[in-house]
Structure formats: C-alpha cells, structure tokens
Amino acid sequence: MKIFSIILGVLVILSWLFVMREYRNGNQKTIKAQNVMLVACLLTLLMTIMQFFY
Template sequence: MKIISIILGILVILGWLYVIGEYKYGNQKTKKAQNVMVVAFVLTLILTILQFF
C-alpha cells in the first residue's frame, strides 16, 4: 500500500506542477490543461482517502 501511495504522490505532484505551469503561461483554458487539472484533483482525493487506511 505504501508503494501505491508513493506513486500516487509523485503523480499528484507532477500533475499540479503542470497545472501551475499552464496558469503561469496563461494556457489554463485549453482542454488539455483542464483535463490534467481534473486528473490531479481526483488523484489528490484518492491519495487523501488512502491515508486513512
């Protein structure tokens, strides 16, 4: 379970870094940036839920 948490944590960090980069350059309205934001949010929720178990 720890390995899954570590992998999800890395994916969450990379996802949010991508979102921050897109906002920095003003490309937050693109479909790709919006999809990555949703995926990063869902991964964050999953990681938070896994911390309880």
C-alpha cells in the same frame, strides 16, 4: 501498499506542477490543461481517502 502510495504521491505532485505551469503560461483555458486539472483533483482526492483508511 506503500509503493502504490509513493507512486500516487509523485503523480499528484507532477500533475499539480503541470497545472501551475499552464496557469503561469496563460493556457488554463485549453482542454489539455482542464483535463490535467481534473486528474490532479481526482488523484488528490484518492490520496486523501487512502490516507484516511490506511
């Protein structure tokens, strides 16, 4: 379970870094950036729920 948590944490960090890069470049209205924002939010929510139970 720890390996899954570590991988999930890395994915959350990478997705939020990508979101920040897209917003800095002014591309926040593209479908790709919006999808990554959704994935970043869902991964963060999943990580929070896992932290609550484990």
